[in-house]
Amino acid sequence: MTAETxxxxxxxxxxxxxxxxxxxxxxHPGDWINPLVxxxxxxxxxPLGVGPESKVLAVLAPGVLWVMALLATLLSLDGLFRxxxxxxxxxxxxxxxSLLYFTVLxxxxxxxxxxxxxxxxxSPVLGLMLSxxxxxxxxxxxxxxxxxxxxxxxxxxxxxxxxxxxxxxLLSLIVMxxxxxxxxxxxxxxxxxxxxxxxxxxxxxxxxxLALALALAPMAASAALRVCVDSD
Amino acid sequence: xxxxxxxxxxxSPRWFYEKTGGWLPWLTAVALVLLVLGTVWGLAFSPxxxxxxxxxxIIxxxxxxxxLALAGYYIMAVCGAVGLIWxxxxxxxVMKSAAPIGAGLTFVSLVTGAxxxxxxxxTWWAWDARITSMLILFFLYLGIMALQSAFQNREAADxxxxxxxxxxxxxxxxxxxxxDWWYTLHQPATLKLTSAPTIHASMLYPLLTMVVAFYVFYxxxxxxxxxxxxxxxxxxxxxxxxxIAKEGGL
Numbered sequence: 001m002t003a004e005t006x007x008x009x010x011x012x013x014x015x016x017x018x019x020x021x022x023x024x025x026x027x028h029p030g031d032w033i034n035p036l037v038x039x040x041x042x043x044x045x046x047p048l049g050v051g052p053e054s055k056v057l058a059v060l061a062p063g064v065l066w067v068m069a070l071l072a073t074l075l076s077l078d079g080l081f082r083x084x085x086x087x088x089x090x091x092x093x094x095x096x097x098s099l100l101y102f103t104v105l106x107x108x109x110x111x112x113x114x115x116x117x118x119x120x121x122x123s124p125v126l127g128l129m130l131s132x133x134x135x136x137x138x139x140x141x142x143x144x145x146x147x148x149x150x151x152x153x154x155x156x157x158x159x160x161x162x163x164x165x166x167x168x169x170l171l172s173l174i175v176m177x178x179x180x181x182x183x184x185x186x187x188x189x190x191x192x193x194x195x196x197x198x199x200x201x202x203x204x205x206x207x208x209x210l211a212l213a214l215a216l217a218p219m220a221a222s223a224a225l226r227v228c229v230d231s232d
Numbered sequence: 233x234x235x236x237x238x239x240x241x242x243x244s245p246r247w248f249y250e251k252t253g254g255w256l257p258w259l260t261a262v263a264l265v266l267l268v269l270g271t272v273w274g275l276a277f278s279p280x281x282x283x284x285x286x287x288x289x290i291i292x293x294x295x296x297x298x299x300l301a302l303a304g305y306y307i308m309a310v311c312g313a314v315g316l317i318w319x320x321x322x323x324x325x326v327m328k329s330a331a332p333i334g335a336g337l338t339f340v341s342l343v344t345g346a347x348x349x350x351x352x353x354x355t356w357w358a359w360d361a362r363i364t365s366m367l368i369l370f371f372l373y374l375g376i377m378a379l380q381s382a383f384q385n386r387e388a389a390d391x392x393x394x395x396x397x398x399x400x401x402x403x404x405x406x407x408x409x410x411x412d413w414w415y416t417l418h419q420p421a422t423l424k425l426t427s428a429p430t431i432h433a434s435m436l437y438p439l440l441t442m443v444v445a446f447y448v449f450y451x452x453x454x455x456x457x458x459x460x461x462x463x464x465x466x467x468x469x470x471x472x473x474x475x476i477a478k479e480g481g482l
Contacts (some may be wrong), residue, residue, distance in 0.1 A: 161379070163383075163388070167382075170379060171376050173371075174375035174378065176371070177372050178403050180407050188414065216375070216402065221396070227388055228392060
């Protein structure tokens, strides 16, 4: 195979997998609407728990929005490889000659397009409800980068637990500690922006996390898929 | 490749079991002597701290436990990598054994830190950078143990938890730096650790003794766990049956 045809085969795998996953998401709207509804309901519970005072809510808002977005992403991750594993499509991906890296990457990108992106778009509305004083642009930008990183890192956890019957809770257990750096920098960027401070540093670090995850996470997820799918 | 022979031999659980059987009494003796020496030296003979009084003496447990909690993660991850790369069964057994020990040591360092924090800082728990990092390390250990026990298939359990341990290894420096940064950002100035950055020799030597003692103790516990794991996994092989017949057990 020449370099040109092999690179075309890679983009072919990527494009075909991406198109297929987006089509599946369009046919099962629940898969991507449920995390959004979770995000909305969970955020609405905060004022009910801590009281409706806008001063208190404004202080809590950046952290709460980020934690809830993190949880919503976690909840949606369980389905990333599960249905493909159950109907055997995943095994076909494993035996196909194209690089598994691109298949995994395409699935992650599709997952981000149907969960991370809508979560980001919904977040300013929820920020208003929590009377976030400012920094709406930073909120969107940090969530845009952060949810993509979380989808990538979460794919490793989803791949490790794909063959387990009740993998959902376990997936959260193993992935949550890995989300700590993303949460710290994401929430602090929004905090800074709300107080009118320069936010370049935390956003740049979030971008660095995304670059690192983009390079390494699909490889780790591919290795995990080979281990977990082959053995069961 | 004669120089590699020891490495291949190390891959044999039986060879490992028989070899370490001879080391174990010696290592246990060294660990006990060092632990008793370090404890008595640290608790009874080293001087009192002029600010913290006697309460600082918990560092003789706290610091070595914290050292090994972190080192234990890397020992576990390296064993996982060796198992994945050279497909060495023994490495997975060591890795599986290292997880609960490391989690236990992390827990000990968290609890002793809390006990130390009460008289020193006036609070059991503070979201200090090091405490928070330790807590997250504890979560990482718990995740690996949970993943290991979730699989029916032993090979999948070994390889999956090895991959998770390696992912954690990449993440640990990032988590530590992030938590450090997060802590300096929020600056809770009231909870500054009061001890001086330098430590007097009369306190340092018993501490170093305890650190070495904990390392040897860790090696003993790891060997015991691994030997138990070897016997459990190899229980159907001839040499384990012979061993049981000879020992007259069961």
